[in-house]
Structures are given as C-alpha cells and as structure tokens.
Amino acid sequence: MGRSVTMRTVAEKAGVSMKTVSNVINGTGSFSEETGRRVRTAVEELGYRINPFARGLRSRRTGTIALLIPNVYQPFNAELAEQIIRAPETRGLKVVVETTRGDARREQALLTTSPGELVDGIIYVPHALSAEQYLALPVAQPMVVVSERPAEADGLNLDYVEIADEQGSHAAVTHLLAQGRRRVAAIFEPAGPRAGGRRLHGYRRALAEAGVDYDDSLVAHVDNADLWSSGVGAATRLLRTRARFDALFCYNDVVAIGALSVLQRSGVAVPDDVALAGFDDIEAARFTTPPLTTVDPRRRSIARTAVELLRARTDAADSRALPGRTRTAGFELLVRQSSGAGPEADAGE
Structure with missing residues (x-):
C-alpha cells in the first residue's frame, strides 16, 4: 500500500496542506503539536514511505536534476540521456529520467508536479507542448530547454540549448x-x-x-x-x-x-x-x-551545455536574478557511403 500513497494522500487524511505535511516530515516551518501528531499518525496509518530525496528539502537542495524526454526507444533520446548522466558537469548529481510519451497532459504534469518536490532543476526536451503552452505553466524549478528559443521566451530567465x-x-x-x-x-x-x-x-x-x-x-x-x-x-x-x-x-x-x-x-x-x-x-x-x-548535432555538447547552464542556475542564490541564456551546439556533417561520396569525411561548423 505504501508505494501508492502520496504526500497529497497524507495531507487529505490529516486535514492539512501538502506544505504542512512536508514541514512536519522535514522538521521545518511552524506547526502546532496537534497538527504534527495528526500528520505523523496519518503517515503511520497509511504506510507512507518518505522518499529519501525529499529529505534534501531541509536545505532546499536535493542534489538531483530531472531530464524530461519524449521516450527512450528513440536512440537519439537514449543516447542524449546517457551523455547527460555521464557528463563531467553532472558529477555529484543524480539524474532522474522521466519520459513524457509524447502526451501533452503528461508533459504538463511532469513540469508542474512530479518530480517537483524531488529535484533542484529540470532539463526539458519539448515534444507535445508548444512554446506558448509550456511557457505558461507554473514551473517552480530552474529549467533548461533543449530546443530553439522562441520569441515568447525573450526577456524570460529561462535557458535554452539550441540544436542546429x-x-x-x-x-x-x-x-x-x-x-x-x-x-x-x-x-x-x-x-x-x-x-x-x-x-x-x-x-x-x-x-x-x-x-x-x-x-x-x-x-x-x-x-x-x-x-x-x-x-x-x-x-x-x-x-x-x-x-x-x-x-x-x-x-x-x-x-x-x-x-x-x-x-x-x-x-x-x-x-x-x-x-x-x-x-x-x-x-x-x-x-x-x-x-x-x-x-x-553534437549530442555531447548539448548534454554538457545543458547541465552547465542548469547547475549555474541552481547554484545561484536567486536563480531568477540570472538573465535567460541561449547556447547553440553547432553540428557536423558526417559524409559516408550512403550518399555516394566515397570514404567517410567530416564537415561542419
């Protein structure tokens, strides 16, 4: 039963907000003795299992980032995820990989709720949502978007890594x-x-x-x-x-x-x-x-740049004070035999 119980379930049973449940579990904020007793009783009765990542909320840091990608059966997505996990810039961080499955509602839910309480920041590869749609969402964490920077994002403190x-x-x-x-x-x-x-x-x-x-x-x-x-x-x-x-x-x-x-x-x-x-x-x-x-498209560069931008934002005292930044990874044209050009050669910018 404990696996299916969420913090929201505990909050409803105890008759308090999710924020209060978080305060009681982590020993932060203010709450009455009676409120604390009700929350702890609800946790025990429901068999709620406290996620170890959530303990990092005491310091408002979890040491974890989320990667939201459409799927992992597409090799490019899987290889990008591997590059992000292995990037030197990721050292010391855990990476949670969530697939949006090309579904707009799931994409929206992952950006606005899960893994909201568990991560310090998000690397997001848009798929189902348009820029207008995802920019309108109340995303609490710092975020780096792997996509072309749209005009709607001008002036926003949101970072982009563009693919050529x-x-x-x-x-x-x-x-x-x-x-x-x-x-x-x-x-x-x-x-x-x-x-x-x-x-x-x-x-x-x-x-x-x-x-x-x-x-x-x-x-x-x-x-x-x-x-x-x-x-x-x-x-x-x-x-x-x-x-x-x-x-x-x-x-x-x-x-x-x-x-x-x-x-x-x-x-x-x-x-x-x-x-x-x-x-x-x-x-x-x-x-x-x-x-x-x-x-x-220089997948390794995309991965390293995305993590670097996100880490700089999560390490800042106030991430909202940093202006939005845009980086382009560039590309290489890898000429092989399928185009009739003879032995493999590389060209790019």
Whole structure:
C-alpha cells in the first residue's frame, strides 16, 4: 500500500496542506503539536514511505536534476540521456529520467508536479507542448530547454540549448545536390514549431540556393518520426507514387534506416540509384549497409551545455536574478557511403 500513497494522500487524511505535511516530515516551518501528531499518525496509518530525496528539502537542495524526454526507444533520446548522466558537469548529481510519451497532459504534469518536490532543476526536451503552452505553466524549478528559443521566451530567465536543425538540414541537402542529384525527396514530421518545420526550411533553402524548384510530390510526412516503421511507411508511399527521385533526405536516422530497408528490398541501389542522408548520428548509422551519411548535432555538447547552464542556475542564490541564456551546439556533417561520396569525411561548423 505504501508505494501508492502520496504526500497529497497524507495531507487529505490529516486535514492539512501538502506544505504542512512536508514541514512536519522535514522538521521545518511552524506547526502546532496537534497538527504534527495528526500528520505523523496519518503517515503511520497509511504506510507512507518518505522518499529519501525529499529529505534534501531541509536545505532546499536535493542534489538531483530531472531530464524530461519524449521516450527512450528513440536512440537519439537514449543516447542524449546517457551523455547527460555521464557528463563531467553532472558529477555529484543524480539524474532522474522521466519520459513524457509524447502526451501533452503528461508533459504538463511532469513540469508542474512530479518530480517537483524531488529535484533542484529540470532539463526539458519539448515534444507535445508548444512554446506558448509550456511557457505558461507554473514551473517552480530552474529549467533548461533543449530546443530553439522562441520569441515568447525573450526577456524570460529561462535557458535554452539550441540544436542546429535548419543549418544541419541545409548542409545535408546541399551535400546531396553537390553529388549531382537534382530530384531530392524528403521525409519529415509535420511542419510546426518543433524541429520538423526547421529542418524542412533548411531543405527548401538548400534547393532554392541550387536553383532547384521545390516539388511537394517528393515530400512525405510521418506522424511519429521516432519509429523505425515510420521510415518504412513513408518510403513505401514515395515509391508507390512513382515519383522519380535520385536522393532522399530524412528527418532523422531512425526514419532514414527504415527507408533504407525499403529501398533495398525494392531493388533501389543506395547510393547508385538514390543517395541517402539522415540526421542525429545515432550509433546504428555507422553500421548500416552502406554506412549512413548524417548530421551530428553534437549530442555531447548539448548534454554538457545543458547541465552547465542548469547547475549555474541552481547554484545561484536567486536563480531568477540570472538573465535567460541561449547556447547553440553547432553540428557536423558526417559524409559516408550512403550518399555516394566515397570514404567517410567530416564537415561542419
């Protein structure tokens, strides 16, 4: 029973606020002897188990940070989490990883309640919530957002680590065009405030700079780019339209590897018939046949910068006094055999 009992349950049974329960448990604040007795009785009767992290509330520090990511089945998310946990800047801290599951209500709940009482700060990778939505939430802890800084965040004491979505996409498509390809197809998430829109913009900008007209029939969209099956489905749809293309740029490596399997099963040679490139540089990209050309968004730099920014804010006497900061991790274009460019070479900024 104790595992399902929360501080809110104790507060309701004792007829007090959650703040009072916290004060009694941690010996802080002021409360009457009778109130203390009621809370302790409720704790005993309900079998409430005090989380060891909560004891840090006595000093208002827990030595724990939270990482909120959409899921861990997408390799980029899992590898980012691993980098954050292992970053030198994280030394001495515990990292609680929570998955938002692409659900707006869960994302909102995790930002405003759990793990609110247990952590000193949050590293947040937005997915279901728009910037307007998450910026309106009453988030109590210092937070670093891994996303492009929106105009709505101007003037806020909120830190951002930006991924070079548009720049990386532009570089990858420019590279495909430099190989003499002129019918560059693409697979993206729906355009919007998240990375899908920015990577699509980079794709279109590269085409325009090369004097190649944008062709909507060469662009397929997927609802969930975190699934290998999404790349399979999108590539299958592109082939069924019989639209002619000699290159394919994918929103991420998961989609690209799914697409690669379809192309090969359909007798389309990569890179001879279709040059292929992805985004994220997940570990699996090096082991496909042929190895996948991709954009490395410098995951290690993202992780270290996010922890550094968060730690500076949590260590400050008043985190609200620090102005909002924005850092960009940059990118590297890793050229491998899937784009027909010969031996692996790196280029970036």
